[in-house]
Amino acid sequence: MDAFSSTCESCAQHREQSLVRLGLSPDRWDYLVALAGNPNVGKSTVFNELTGLRQHTGNWPGKTVVRAEGVFGYEGKRTKVVDLPGTYSLQAVGVDEEVARDFVLFGRPDVTVVVVDSTRLERNLNLVLQILEITDRVVVFLNLMDEARRNGIALDPSRLESELGVPVVTGTAREGIGISDLLEAVHEVATGRRKTSPYRVQEHAPDIEVVVSELSSIVLAAFPDVPNTRWVSLRLLNGDAAVQEAVRSGELGQLSRDDSGEVIRDTPEPERARVLDAATRLRWELPADFQDIVTARAYARAEAVASHAQKKGLVKAAFTFDRRLDQLLTSRLLGFPLMLLILGVVFWLTIEGANVPSSMLATLLVDQGHSWLKALSASAGLPWWLDGFMLDGVYLATAWVISVMLPPMAIFFPLFTLLEDFGYLPRVAFNLDSMFKKAGAHGKQALTMCMGFGCNAAGVVSTRIIDSPRERLIAIITNNFSLCNGRWPTQILVATIFIGALAPPHLGGVVSAAAVVSIALLGVLMMFLSSWILSRTVLRGEAASFSLELPPYRPPRLLQTLYTSIIDRTLIVLWRAVVFAIPAGAVIWLISNVTIGGGSVAEYSVQWLEPLGLLLGLNGVILLAYVVAIPANEIVIPTILMMTVLVTPELADQGAGAGVMFEEDSLVTTGALLHAGGWTLLTAVNLMLFSLLHNPCSTTIYTIYKETRSIKWTALATTLPVFMGVIVCFLVAQIWRLAAV
Amino acid sequence: MQLPAVAEQAHIEDLRLGDVPMQQEVELVSIDLPVELAEPLLERGVLPGCRICPVQSSPGGDPVVSVDGSLLALRRETADCLCVRLVSPFQDVG
Numbered sequence: 117m118d119a120f121s122s123t124c125e126s127c128a129q130h131r132e133q134s135l136v137r138l139g140l141s142p143d144r145w146d147y148l149v150a151l152a153g154n155p156n157v158g159k160s161t162v163f164n165e166l167t168g169l170r171q172h173t174g175n176w177p178g179k180t181v182v183r184a185e186g187v188f189g190y191e192g193k194r195t196k197v198v199d200l201p202g203t204y205s206l207q208a209v210g211v212d213e214e215v216a217r218d219f220v221l222f223g224r225p226d227v228t229v230v231v232v233d234s235t236r237l238e239r240n241l242n243l244v245l246q247i248l249e250i251t252d253r254v255v256v257f258l259n260l261m262d263e264a265r266r267n268g269i270a271l272d273p274s275r276l277e278s279e280l281g282v283p284v285v286t287g288t289a290r291e292g293i294g295i296s297d298l299l300e301a302v303h304e305v306a307t308g309r310r311k312t313s314p315y316r317v318q319e320h321a322p323d324i325e326v327v328v329s330e331l332s333s334i335v336l337a338a339f340p341d342v343p344n345t346r347w348v349s350l351r352l353l354n355g356d357a358a359v360q361e362a363v364r365s366g367e368l369g370q371l372s373r374d375d376s377g378e379v380i381r382d383t384p385e386p387e388r389a390r391v392l393d394a395a396t397r398l399r400w401e402l403p404a405d406f407q408d409i410v411t412a413r414a415y416a417r418a419e420a421v422a423s424h425a426q427k428k429g430l431v432k433a434a435f436t437f438d439r440r441l442d443q444l445l446t447s448r449l450l451g452f453p454l455m456l457l458i459l460g461v462v463f464w465l466t467i468e469g470a471n472v473p474s475s476m477l478a479t480l481l482v483d484q485g486h487s488w489l490k491a492l493s494a495s496a497g498l499p500w501w502l503d504g505f506m507l508d509g510v511y512l513a514t515a516w517v518i519s520v521m522l523p524p525m526a527i528f529f530p531l532f533t534l535l536e537d538f539g540y541l542p543r544v545a546f547n548l549d550s551m552f553k554k555a556g557a558h559g560k561q562a563l564t565m566c567m568g569f570g571c572n573a574a575g576v577v578s579t580r581i582i583d584s585p586r587e588r589l590i591a592i593i594t595n596n597f598s599l600c601n602g603r604w605p606t607q608i609l610v611a612t613i614f615i616g617a618l619a620p621p622h623l624g625g626v627v628s629a630a631a632v633v634s635i636a637l638l639g640v641l642m643m644f645l646s647s648w649i650l651s652r653t654v655l656r657g658e659a660a661s662f663s664l665e666l667p668p669y670r671p672p673r674l675l676q677t678l679y680t681s682i683i684d685r686t687l688i689v690l691w692r693a694v695v696f697a698i699p700a701g702a703v704i705w706l707i708s709n710v711t712i713g714g715g716s717v718a719e720y721s722v723q724w725l726e727p728l729g730l731l732l733g734l735n736g737v738i739l740l741a742y743v744v745a746i747p748a749n750e751i752v753i754p755t756i757l758m759m760t761v762l763v764t765p766e767l768a769d770q771g772a773g774a775g776v777m778f779e780e781d782s783l784v785t786t787g788a789l790l791h792a793g794g795w796t797l798l799t800a801v802n803l804m805l806f807s808l809l810h811n812p813c814s815t816t817i818y819t820i821y822k823e824t825r826s827i828k829w830t831a832l833a834t835t836l837p838v839f840m841g842v843i844v845c846f847l848v849a850q851i852w853r854l855a856a857v
Numbered sequence: 858m859q860l861p862a863v864a865e866q867a868h869i870e871d872l873r874l875g876d877v878p879m880q881q882e883v884e885l886v887s888i889d890l891p892v893e894l895a896e897p898l899l900e901r902g903v904l905p906g907c908r909i910c911p912v913q914s915s916p917g918g919d920p921v922v923s924v925d926g927s928l929l930a931l932r933r934e935t936a937d938c939l940c941v942r943l944v945s946p947f948q949d950v951g
């Protein structure tokens with residue numbers, strides 16, 4: 117196998133030369149390794165170092181929402197790595213905790229690597245201790261050693277190792293430091309060469325201890341091979357549904373099976389039932405607040421272990437730079453203005469920067485590429501309909517989408533990722549929290565909103581970081597009010613042609629950026645408004661208490677950021693747009709060329725939609741474009757341009773024929789075209805509004821359904837924005853016309 | 858939930874984190890919240906006995922506290938449920 121024999125050039129450490137990153141090849145493996153840890157400690161960074169993949173990393177808690185898997189080879193063995201979502205404990209009820217816990221317990225990894233933030237040892241050890249209760253095959257990776265050093269925190273890893281009874285490795289994952297030691301430790305534990313003796317709770321408070329011991333001996337009788345019956349008993353007494361189910365089905369007995377091939381006895385059904393009955397009975401013998409007592413003790417233990425491992429006598433230099441910056445970025449006075457400024461600069465850079473490459477791409481792909489292909493097909497003698505369908509429909513739609521979307525995305529996504537890596541997003545969440553609170557929503561909704569600026573489907577998935585179901589639903593339903601990148605090209609183009617043009621040329625870019633920012637802000641306002649309405653009607657309830665960690669600012673790595681944001685975000689989103697543009701191009705060409713008694717289907721539809729369009733301050737073409745573009749917002753503008761040519765008689769000779777996606781690249785010509793199609797400033801403004809306020813794209817709708825598993829909420833999330841869009845556009849149109857008279 | 862306090866001081870039991878001035882370090886005595894709401898705080902290192910210090914407030918008036926070396930944004934309502942006591946009359950920045 118090729119990948120096995122090639123060595124990795126980028127490895128600094130020589131021992132790492134036997135590390136072969138295999139990326140995604142999850143077909144078979146020798147060992148299974150789980151990566152667990154608190155949020156934002158560098159798990160995904162470790163994962164990427166090990167597998168050579170580029171799992172998204174970012175400086176805010178809770179961004180690994182889906183489980184990532186990858187494979188690496190080490191000393192001739194293939195190891196599959198699973199990057200689990202970050203959790204502070206395995207006991208809370210959130211989705212992430214459940215995923216992580218179930219995997220560590222039922223996924224039976226050969227080794228669980230717990231990645232730990234060395235600057236916050238105490239809090240991190242709480243999770244380590246919980247994991248040690250479940251499995252003895254653990255390696256602890258003390259990450260972020262660079263930050264610890266910078267902040268004057270000194271640790272004693274060997275002391276920690278002897279207290280925890282499992283290997284402890286230190287490192288700085290971001291620089292690849294310590295990865296080779298980690299590999300070695302993982303390998304030793306996986307192969308069983310190194311035996312561990314994990315720290316476990318020896319004794320609970322007396323009245324609890326009695327009950328736990330009693331249940332524990334019953335569990336042991338039923339499942340003699342289970343490694344930690346005391347932990348199982350405690351979970352049963354806590355009413356942990358997953359553990360109860362594992363007992364009921366007998367799966368618990370299989371968990372201890374290793375590869376030694378010894379036969380494990382299946383526990384017969386009556387014995388299993390006896391365990392569950394005993395747990396139910398014994399729970400009554402516990403003090404009412406026993407969970408509190410157990411929890412408090414657990415934290416005290418973590419604290420004790422942490423304090424032993426922390427070297428004393430060093431002054432802890434506070435994170436002064438961070439504090440200063442925070443005082444600025446989240447201050448009462450400047451917090452909001454700075455937020456707007458940053459958002460404005462990002463949009464302005466995107467608009468200004470994308471202009472030139474966009475028209476270059478359009479010239480290349482649309483003008484030259486299209487004529488060249490046309491000439492080729494003419495010389496090959498293709499029938500007119502095939503040539504039209506393929507080149508005028510499918511090819512042009514694709515070319516258009518690429519030239520309109522690629523440049524802005526290639527600028528916006530890296531900028532956004534830089535902000536994310538730096539640690540700014542949680543500050544945004546923090547600034548906006550008081551408004552979310554008033555709206556009855558969760559503070560973390562601001563984070564999911566930010567994700568939505570990239571892609572609403574991603575935003576909807578990221579709502580998993582909100583653990584209360586009511587607030588999570590609100591966040592899902594209102595995510596579409598975040599102006600996703602599929603809609604910026606529309607916003608930017610229309611703003612540049614109709615609004616930027618009103619300003620003197622040198623200010624055009626700034627004015628257009630301001631217009632786009634206003635639309636984005638209006639979206640945020642609508643999000644607050646609809647959250648407020650929802651939390652007072654169908655999703656009634658009080659805002660749950662909320663706490664959000666503000667991670668330390670971390671200097672972003674430019675090259676890495678550029679690479680991940682281009683590969684992960686830009687190309688993936690672009691690919692999706694292209695996939696949807698192909699059939700849309702075909703549909704446009706078909707409805708323009710299939711005629712029923714004199715007119716094409718497109719012409720009829722536009723005429724039929726025209727009265728409604730005018731009522732909303734839009735027109736029939738725009739409405740039809742939104743129908744055609746339901747699969748993806750990206751193709752709205754190309755569709756509008758093409759159909760405008762089609763239904764405006766004076767323009768009919770502009771395009772190369774019916775249903776050809778319009779080929780003009782210059783903004784001036786596009787503007788002239790739209791003016792000729794009867795567009796006014798009102799049409800432009802309302803198109804910008806409608807592009808903000810309309811139904812989510814098909815991918816987002818499907819994602820909403822997957823996340824909520826409810827047709828009702830999916831339908832609400834789909835119709836609410838259109839409903840608002842229609843009302844807003846209608847009102848604006850009426851007021852505009854009244855004012856104009 | 859009432860976690861065992863390090864030292865009970867009944868007479869100042871009433872001091873809540875929400876009332877503590879900026880940059881004044883205090884010690885957490887207990888968390889006056891139901892367990893499912895207290896849990897996320899405990900997980901983030903807000904434990905009875907720990908040192909905690911409000912460092913600034915948001916545009917909306919909610920506090921940011923420094924605890925265990927990291928910054929935590931709380932809602933005012935939550936801060937009002939944290940019973941604290943003074944540890945020193947001096948100002949001490951985190």
Ligand SMILES: Nc1nc2c(ncn2[C@@H]2O[C@H](COP(=O)(O)OP(=O)(O)O)[C@@H](O)[C@H]2O)c(=O)[nH]1
Pocket residue numbers: 153154155156157158159160161162172173174175176177178179180202259260261262263287288289290291537670
């Ligand atoms: N300074 C420093 N930053 C790191 C280190 N490891 C990861 N990071 C950064 O910490 C942030 C969180 O990392 P990530 O891997 O996404 O954490 P996860 O949430 O645990 O998966 C990112 O901005 C990383 O670049 C490290 O060793 N040192």
Ligand SMILES: [Mg+2]
Pocket residue numbers: 159160161172173179180
């Ligand atoms: Mg991650």
